[in-house]
Amino acid sequence: MSTAVDRVYIARLAGTTVFDPLGDAVGRVRDVVVVVRRTGGTPPTAVGLVVEVPGRRRVFMPLTRVTAINPGQVICTGVINLRRFKARQGETLAIAELFERSVKLKEDRSTAYIEDIAMEQDRTKTWRLTKLYVRRAQRRTGVLGFSRRGEALVVDVDQVTGLSVRDKNQGASLVIEAFSDHKPADLAAALMEMTPSRSAEIAAALDDERLADVLEEMPEDEQIILLSTLQSERAADVLEAMDPDDAADLLGDLPATQAAALLELMEPEDARNVEQLLGYEDDSAGGLMTTEPVIVGPETSVATCLALVRKNELPPALASMVFVVRPPLETPTGRYIGLVHIQRLLREPPHDSIGGLVDPAIAPLHPGDHLSVVARRMAAYDILALPVVNDEHRLVGAISIDDVLDHLLPSDWREHMDEDDSAATQADAAQESTAGGGRG
Structure with missing residues (x-):
C-alpha cells in the first residue's frame, strides 16, 4: 500500500470519500475499526474502515483493500462486501468508543481525555495506533470533579494506560458533534453498531428531540433496549417528543405495567394522544395513523x-x-x-x-x-x-x-435488501479485479 500521508489522524479521516480504482466514489469513511488488547504488550492495530455506501448502509472495508490514503480521498481495490457492518468480538470503533475515553499519562499519572488518534503503517504494512491527541483534565476550582479543558498534547500510545478499559464517565460530545449534520437514521445505525454501554452513554447525552428522532429510525427490539437504559422520567420525556404513532408502537411492545407507568409520567395531552392510538389494532387504520398531520x-x-x-x-x-x-x-x-x-x-x-x-x-x-x-x-x-x-x-x-x-413488508426486509444489493454488486464487479482481503 502506498500512502501520501504517513500519519493519519482518524478524526480528519472521518467523512473522507472512498474511491474505487476507476475513480468512482463508493462511499464515505465513518469510523475506523481497531483492536486494543488488554494484555500481551501488542500495540493497538487498525484493521478496517466503516464506510457508508449509498442507501446509508455502513459496511466494513478491510485496510488490506486500501491502496492509498491521500488528503480528501481514500483509494480502494477489490469488491466491497455490502453486508451491514457489525463489530466482532474484540473490535472497537475508534470515533464512537475511544474518543473522549479517559487515560492516565504515565509521566505524572494525571488524567487526560482522548480527542483524536493517529495511525501509521509499520514495516509489515500493518496499521498501528501510534499517537493520541489528548487534553489534560484540570481540577475545577471550588467544586469537586474535573474539567476537560486543560492543556492539549500529543503523546505516544505506549505512554498512557487505560486505553483498553471502558470509561464509566466517558463523554459523548465528540460523537454527537460528528453526527450533527447527519440524518437521525445515520446516528441510529451508528448506535446499533456500538456496544450497548456506549450507545446508552450517547443516548443519555442527546437532547430529547434528537433521541426521539433516532429511536423512530430503529427496529422495535433496538428501541426497547435503548429506552430501557433511560430513567423513567427521561424515557417519558422522549416518548412525548416522538410522533404519537411511533410512541404508541413502542409502548405497545413493552409489558403492560411498564407502558402504563410511562404513560402516567407523560404530559396529559401527549399521553391522551398515545392512549387513543393504543386502543386500535396494529393492522387497522387507527393503529397506523398519526394524530399530528397538518x-x-x-x-x-x-x-x-x-x-x-x-x-x-x-x-x-x-x-x-x-x-x-x-x-x-x-x-x-x-x-x-x-x-x-x-x-x-x-x-x-x-x-x-x-x-x-x-x-x-x-x-x-x-x-x-x-x-x-x-x-x-x-x-x-x-x-x-x-x-x-x-x-x-x-x-x-x-x-x-x-x-x-x-x-x-416483512420485519427483516432491510436485511434482505442488503443481501440483494450485495449480490447485485458482486455480480457487477465479477469482471473487475477481486484482489485483497475479505471479511466473511
Missing part, C-alpha cells in the same frame, strides 16, 4: 398552509397535503371538510382561503379499516397520505405511505 380551518390562507408544510420536522408524506376541518383543530377535530394537495397550493394566490380548494374525490378512512383496505385505497388514489375520520366524521388522524410500507 390541520387547518377553512379560512386559513394558502400562504399560511405553505408555511406549515415547510417545517423541517414534518415527514415528506404528510407535507404533501393539509387537512381542512371545522374547529377545534386538535384531534379529534370538528367536522372534517377535506384535504388539499400541496401542488394545488402552489398554483393558487397566496391570500386565498383554503376552504374552496379541497379535493372532493378523496374519501376518508375509518379507524377500524384493515391494513389491506388502507393499502388498496392509497394505491387507487396514488396518494402519499389519507385522512382517518370517526363515526361523527371528525378527523382523528392521517396515515402516510411509510407507515403502510413498514407494516406490509
Whole structure:
C-alpha cells in the first residue's frame, strides 16, 4: 500500500470519500475499526474502515483493500462486501468508543481525555495506533470533579494506560458533534453498531428531540433496549417528543405495567394522544395513523398552509397535503371538510382561503379499516397520505405511505435488501479485479 500521508489522524479521516480504482466514489469513511488488547504488550492495530455506501448502509472495508490514503480521498481495490457492518468480538470503533475515553499519562499519572488518534503503517504494512491527541483534565476550582479543558498534547500510545478499559464517565460530545449534520437514521445505525454501554452513554447525552428522532429510525427490539437504559422520567420525556404513532408502537411492545407507568409520567395531552392510538389494532387504520398531520380551518390562507408544510420536522408524506376541518383543530377535530394537495397550493394566490380548494374525490378512512383496505385505497388514489375520520366524521388522524410500507413488508426486509444489493454488486464487479482481503 502506498500512502501520501504517513500519519493519519482518524478524526480528519472521518467523512473522507472512498474511491474505487476507476475513480468512482463508493462511499464515505465513518469510523475506523481497531483492536486494543488488554494484555500481551501488542500495540493497538487498525484493521478496517466503516464506510457508508449509498442507501446509508455502513459496511466494513478491510485496510488490506486500501491502496492509498491521500488528503480528501481514500483509494480502494477489490469488491466491497455490502453486508451491514457489525463489530466482532474484540473490535472497537475508534470515533464512537475511544474518543473522549479517559487515560492516565504515565509521566505524572494525571488524567487526560482522548480527542483524536493517529495511525501509521509499520514495516509489515500493518496499521498501528501510534499517537493520541489528548487534553489534560484540570481540577475545577471550588467544586469537586474535573474539567476537560486543560492543556492539549500529543503523546505516544505506549505512554498512557487505560486505553483498553471502558470509561464509566466517558463523554459523548465528540460523537454527537460528528453526527450533527447527519440524518437521525445515520446516528441510529451508528448506535446499533456500538456496544450497548456506549450507545446508552450517547443516548443519555442527546437532547430529547434528537433521541426521539433516532429511536423512530430503529427496529422495535433496538428501541426497547435503548429506552430501557433511560430513567423513567427521561424515557417519558422522549416518548412525548416522538410522533404519537411511533410512541404508541413502542409502548405497545413493552409489558403492560411498564407502558402504563410511562404513560402516567407523560404530559396529559401527549399521553391522551398515545392512549387513543393504543386502543386500535396494529393492522387497522387507527393503529397506523398519526394524530399530528397538518390541520387547518377553512379560512386559513394558502400562504399560511405553505408555511406549515415547510417545517423541517414534518415527514415528506404528510407535507404533501393539509387537512381542512371545522374547529377545534386538535384531534379529534370538528367536522372534517377535506384535504388539499400541496401542488394545488402552489398554483393558487397566496391570500386565498383554503376552504374552496379541497379535493372532493378523496374519501376518508375509518379507524377500524384493515391494513389491506388502507393499502388498496392509497394505491387507487396514488396518494402519499389519507385522512382517518370517526363515526361523527371528525378527523382523528392521517396515515402516510411509510407507515403502510413498514407494516406490509416483512420485519427483516432491510436485511434482505442488503443481501440483494450485495449480490447485485458482486455480480457487477465479477469482471473487475477481486484482489485483497475479505471479511466473511
